[in-house]
Amino acid sequence: MKIITYPEDILKQSCDPVTKFDQEFQDFVAELESFMRSQPGGIGIAAPQVGRMQRLCIVDLTGMTRGKKKKPVPNQGRLILVNPEITKWEGFELGREGCMSVPDYTGNVIRATRIELTAFDEFGNSHNYESEGYEARAIQHEADHLDGLLFLDRLVSRKTDLFKRKQK
Amino acid sequence: MRQWYMIALVGKDRAGIVAQITEALLGAGATLGETSMMRLGCNFTIMMMVGMDGDESKLCRVVEPVAKQLDLHFHVDEIEPGLHQHQTPDLRITVYGADRPGIVAQVTSVLAESEVNITDLDSQVGGDQEKPIYILMIEALSDRDVEEIEDALNRSTDGVNFRIEEIDTLIG
Numbered sequence: 286m287k288i289i290t291y292p293e294d295i296l297k298q299s300c301d302p303v304t305k306f307d308q309e310f311q312d313f314v315a316e317l318e319s320f321m322r323s324q325p326g327g328i329g330i331a332a333p334q335v336g337r338m339q340r341l342c343i344v345d346l347t348g349m350t351r352g353k354k355k356k357p358v359p360n361q362g363r364l365i366l367v368n369p370e371i372t373k374w375e376g377f378e379l380g381r382e383g384c385m386s387v388p389d390y391t392g393n394v395i396r397a398t399r400i401e402l403t404a405f406d407e408f409g410n411s412h413n414y415e416s417e418g419y420e421a422r423a424i425q426h427e428a429d430h431l432d433g434l435l436f437l438d439r440l441v442s443r444k445t446d447l448f449k450r451k452q453k
Numbered sequence: 454m455r456q457w458y459m460i461a462l463v464g465k466d467r468a469g470i471v472a473q474i475t476e477a478l479l480g481a482g483a484t485l486g487e488t489s490m491m492r493l494g495c496n497f498t499i500m501m502m503v504g505m506d507g508d509e510s511k512l513c514r515v516v517e518p519v520a521k522q523l524d525l526h527f528h529v530d531e532i533e534p535g536l537h538q539h540q541t542p543d544l545r546i547t548v549y550g551a552d553r554p555g556i557v558a559q560v561t562s563v564l565a566e567s568e569v570n571i572t573d574l575d576s577q578v579g580g581d582q583e584k585p586i587y588i589l590m591i592e593a594l595s596d597r598d599v600e601e602i603e604d605a606l607n608r609s610t611d612g613v614n615f616r617i618e619e620i621d622t623l624i625g
Contacts, residue, residue, distance in 0.1 A: 326624035327625070329623075331625075351619070352599075352619040352621060353597075355541075380621070382624075383541070384624065389539050391539070391622050423623055427625055430625075435625070443584060
């Protein structure tokens with residue numbers, strides 16, 4: 286397994302829904318998860334990033350920290366998201382993103398701060414999720430891959446200032 | 454052999470500056486690296502990395518007629534290319550206050566003493582002409598705690614508001 290990098294065309298294509306939750310698919314999910322965890326950062330990956338054009342992404346922010354004080358990031362652990370559909374978006378927040386498929390570049394992207402979604406797991410069981418903050422950002426980033434969207438499609442100017450101002 | 458140059462151009466802003474300069478470079482077989490082009494006051498400024506086979510005088514001969522036509526001053530230096538060496542900033546510092554001499558010097562001196570490495574700085578003058586305000590947006594790299602840098606800025610700056618926040622970069 287290897288990461289496909291832009292400008293490879295398939296990263297800009299929509300993926301097909303998963304219809305077979307068979308052993309072959311479950312083996313692929315396990316392999317993708319293992320591959321994700323072997324990558325630097327390793328908090329999320331989408332199937333098209335390794336060339337499989339199916340609507341599957343994995344997010345796991347377990348153990349992830351933010352900032353110099355290494356504050357834990359609230360998260361729900363391992364999320365296998367098959368045919369995910371984000372059904373509700375609330376709030377917006379500017380944050381910096383990069384992507385394994387776009388090496389050596391990071392940029393500012395606006396994402397919803399809180400989302401609701403439905404998805405199947407690798408066995409075909411349906412789940413409803415609510416997510417916020419960094420985990421919600423990761424889910425939105427990975428789900429975008431399934432529609433052929435990269436964070437490059439959502440870049441905003443480095444001068445965009447949506448940050449709440451406060452006086453010292 | 455391909456050499457890399459930094460070209461700086463500045464002049465009164467008008468439509469078409471970027472197109473005419475870059476078309477002239479393309480016509481001469483040059484390629485662009487990273488660039489920064491923006492309006493500062495009523496001027497348009499360009500800093501761009503240009504790769505070209507040939508020496509500095511060849512590049513100057515390409516740029517000079519267009520710059521002259523557009524009434525732009527320009528300067529060329531040979532540089533190392535250094536592409537694909539991005540540093541991802543981990544701090545965003547916003548500073549604003551009533552405009553007065555010394556805001557940038559004061560703030561950046563404190564940051565330098567705190568070993569904060571600025572990767573990007575934009576400043577603009579806003580407000581009205583009678584009461585102008587100065588706004589600085591800085592992105593930087595630092596190993597120091599935010600509180601430590603805040604304390605240093607609190608001790609050494611007067612009359613400005615500032616805010617420091619950490620930038621976490623999600624790699625998906």
